[in-house]
Amino acid sequence: MTHTFDSTVLREYDIRGIIGKTLGADDARAIGKGFGTLVRRAGGNKVVVGYDGRVSSPMLEHALVEGLTSTGVDVRCIGLGATPMLYYAEASAEDVQGGIQITGSHNPPDYNGFKMVFQGRPFFGADILKLGEMAAAGDWDSGVGGTEHVDIIDAYVDRLLQGLDGIDPEVLARLKVGWDAGNGAAGPALEKLAARLPGEHHLLYTAVDGHFPNHHPDPTVPENLEDLRSLVSAKSLDFGVAFDGDGDRIGAIDGEGRIIWGDQLLMIYAEELLSRTPGATIIADVKASRALFDHVTAHGGKPLMWKTGHSLIKSKMKEASSPLAGEMSGHVFFADGYYGFDDALYAGIRLIAAAARLGKTVTQLRGEMPAMxxxxxxxxxxxxxxxxxxxxxxxxxxxxxxxxxxxxxxxxxxxxxxxxxxxxxxxxxxxxxxxxxxxxxxxxxxxxxxxxxxxxxxxxxxxxxxx
Missing domain, CATH: 3.30.310.50 (Alpha-D-phosphohexomutase, C-terminal domain)
Structure with missing residues (x-):
C-alpha cells in the first residue's frame, strides 16, 4: 500500500487542501499512518486528536484516527475545539507524544488541513515532507491501537483563567469586554470562559458553523471587525477581542474602535512582561513595526527580529529562551506562565491582565503608541x-x-x-x-x-x- 498526495497539499507550516479536490479521507488516513509510525519509531505510543468546526472535519478525523491506530498508536480524541485546546491537551499530558488538529484555520469553508505537534515541538518543513516520502514508499508500521474520548474543555478553561492570578478582583469586576468568535472553533470555550470571568462580557457568534454565516473568521482583515466595533460602541465597552477560525490568532480593537494590530498587541504584552522580567528577549517577525522593537528596548528588553511563520517562531523561542513572541498576523506566544504556543483565548486573558497590571486602559495603551x-x-x-x-x-x-x-x-x-x-x-x-x-x-x-x-x-x- 502506498499513497501519493496532491503536490499542493504538503506545505511549510501545515498540511492544507480543498476538500473533494486536493484533500480527502485517503490523505487523512495516510497522514495518520505516517505520523503514527514516526511516533512509534521515536518510542511513543499515544497521540491526541482534535478538530475545528468545518463541515468536513469529522470525516477527516475518522480517517486520520483510522490511520493512526493502524500503526499501533493509541489515540485520545478530544473532539471539536480550538487548535490551542489541542496544543494544551498535548502539552499538559505526560503520556502523550504528539498531537494533530484538523483545521482549515482562516481559509474559505471548502478548505481543511492539519496542524501538528511532535514530542512538544512544532512539526513542520522537513517533517511534513517526510510524511509524503513515507506515503510514496508505503513505509508504515502496522499494529492495533485503541481510542478513547476525553472531554478537556473545562480543564482548558481552568488553565486559561490562571492568566489572571494575582490581579485585584475589584479591578477585573469593572471591566467591560466584547468578544467575537466568528462562528469558529473557539466559540464553546469562549462561552465557558466568559461565564467565569469577573466583569461584563458580551459575546458574538459563538455558535460553531463551518459556513461562517456572519463574516469570515480572519481578524487581520478590518471589515471582519466591523460587528465587534459596533458592539463595543453600542455598549460602551473597554475593548473588543476577535478570533480566527481555529482560535490561534487574535485581533483586537480599543474602546474607540481603533484596531490594535499584532505588533501593537505585542507592545502591550511586552511592556507588562518587562516590568516583571527585565532584560527578557522578545521576538517578533520581520513584518513588525519599528515602534515595537524600539518599545521593547525602551522598556529594558532585548528585541529579536525573526522569520514569519508560527512554527519558526516557536522553535526560535525555545532556542533564545524567550518568554514572549508574536507575529503581525495575530499569533502570540506566551512561554511566561504558559506553554509557549499560540493561543488567542489566552492572549485575550493576558490583554486583560496587562491593562490591569499596568494600571491603564487598553484604549490608553493604544493611544500612547507612536503614529506610524x-x-x-x-x-x-x-x-x-x-x-x-x-x-x-x-x-x-x-x-x-x-x-x-x-x-x-x-x-x-x-x-x-x-x-x-x-x-x-x-x-x-x-x-x-x-x-x-x-x-x-x-x-x-x-x-x-x-x-x-x-x-x-x-x-x-x-x-x-x-x-
Missing amino acids: LNTPELRFQVDESRKFAAIEEVKARLANSPDQVDGTDGVRVTSKDGWWLLRASNTQDVLVARAESDTQEGLDRLLKQIDDQLAASGLERGPQAGH
Missing part, C-alpha cells in the same frame, strides 16, 4: 519559480547599499525614511511587501524603492493576492 504611517501587507502573485530567485536578486543588488539591509527573512531595508520589506511567502506563489515611515513623503519614497527593485527583476506589484 505604514502599508498593510501588500501581497501579489509571483510565479513559484521566480519568487525566491527575485528576493536573492534584490539582496545581490543591495549588497553595497548604504542603508541597513537585514536578510533574516526576505529583505528588510532600513533608512532615514523608515523601512521596507520584501519577502517570499512560504505557503503561496506570492511576494509580500510592507513599508513604514513617519511621513507620507517618506512612505512614498520607500514604496518607490520596492517598485524599482521589482522592476529590476522584471516584476511589478500586481493586483492583491488573498491569503
